[in-house]
Amino acid sequence: MFASSLEIEAFVAVDSKNGIAKDGKIPWKSKTDMKFFKEKTTGSIIIMGSTTLASLPNAMPLPNRINIVVTRTPAKFTCYPKYSQLDNIFFWDEATLFEFFTNPDSDNHKKVFVIGGQQIYNLCMPFCSAIWLTKIKMDYNCDLHLTLLDTNVNNVHYEDDELQIILIPLRPLQALVAS
Numbered sequence: 001m002f003a004s005s006l007e008i009e010a011f012v013a014v015d016s017k018n019g020i021a022k023d024g025k026i027p028w029k030s031k032t033d034m035k036f037f038k039e040k041t042t043g044s045i046i047i048m049g050s051t052t053l054a055s056l057p058n059a060m061p062l063p064n065r066i067n068i069v070v071t072r073t074p075a076k077f078t079c080y081p082k083y084s085q086l087d088n089i090f091f092w093d094e095a096t097l098f099e100f101f102t103n104p105d106s107d108n109h110k111k112v113f114v115i116g117g118q119q120i121y122n123l124c125m126p127f128c129s130a131i132w133l134t135k136i137k138m139d140y141n142c143d144l145h146l147t148l149l150d151t152n153v154n155n156v157h158y159e160d161d162e163l164q165i166i167l168i169p170l171r172p173l174q175a176l177v178a179s
């Protein structure tokens with residue numbers, strides 16, 4: 001039985017064909033989406049794969065957030081001087097991550113967001129209680145895609161000519177096990 005009371009949500013942005021990346025990067029730049037992402041995640045814990053960290057500017061963590069990077073070889077990263085001096089980045093293997101998901105510190109009241117990429121969405125989605133999904137309306141000819149369930153358009157949080165932001169509630173594994 002899971003003891004978790006952590007609220008874990010995912011942030012995902014897809015193009016019109018459910019693409020998430022092209023040539024190792026997100027191929028669109030949306031000020032609206034970046035602003036929304038920043039507002040929601042500032043002050044929280046974000047979880048990403050090591051490939052997504054590598055895709056960030058200078059492979060550095062996002063500021064004003066605790067960055068947890070999932071990797072099979074944490075030791076490879078923790079010895080890099082550029083990371084060892086920072087207090088907002090941690091490198092965890094799967095066992096450490098799942099221990100955090102299932103037995104979080106009782107005094108941890110921060111929100112937790114899974115921010116990608118594809119491998120880490122697949123790994124963490126069973127623990128998520130919702131997805132904040134940004135649907136970019138254009139096709140960016142991506143080479144990395146997600147398989148997403150049909151989205152409920154009743155939950156549109158925001159929409160303009162460029163994109164739609166949808167909140168998709170999920171039933172996390174914890175709830176299924178508890179019921």
Ligand SMILES: NC(=O)c1ccc[n+]([C@@H]2O[C@H](COP(=O)([O-])OP(=O)(O)OC[C@H]3O[C@@H](n4cnc5c(N)ncnc54)[C@H](OP(=O)(O)O)[C@@H]3O)[C@@H](O)[C@H]2O)c1
Pocket residue numbers: 011012013014019020021022023024025026048049050051052053055070071072073092093094115116117118119120121123144
């Ligand atoms: N559109 C979006 O919303 C969005 C969001 C985020 C990222 N992206 C894009 O997605 C791409 C990266 O996605 P990706 O799927 O290739 O990589 P990823 O999920 O970011 O990271 C993959 C890495 O995570 C680690 N990993 C995966 N499964 C693991 C497990 N079970 N246990 C421990 N570590 C594990 C491995 O790191 P090690 O190799 O170090 O062991 C693996 O190489 C980038 O191009 C990025 O720009 C798009």
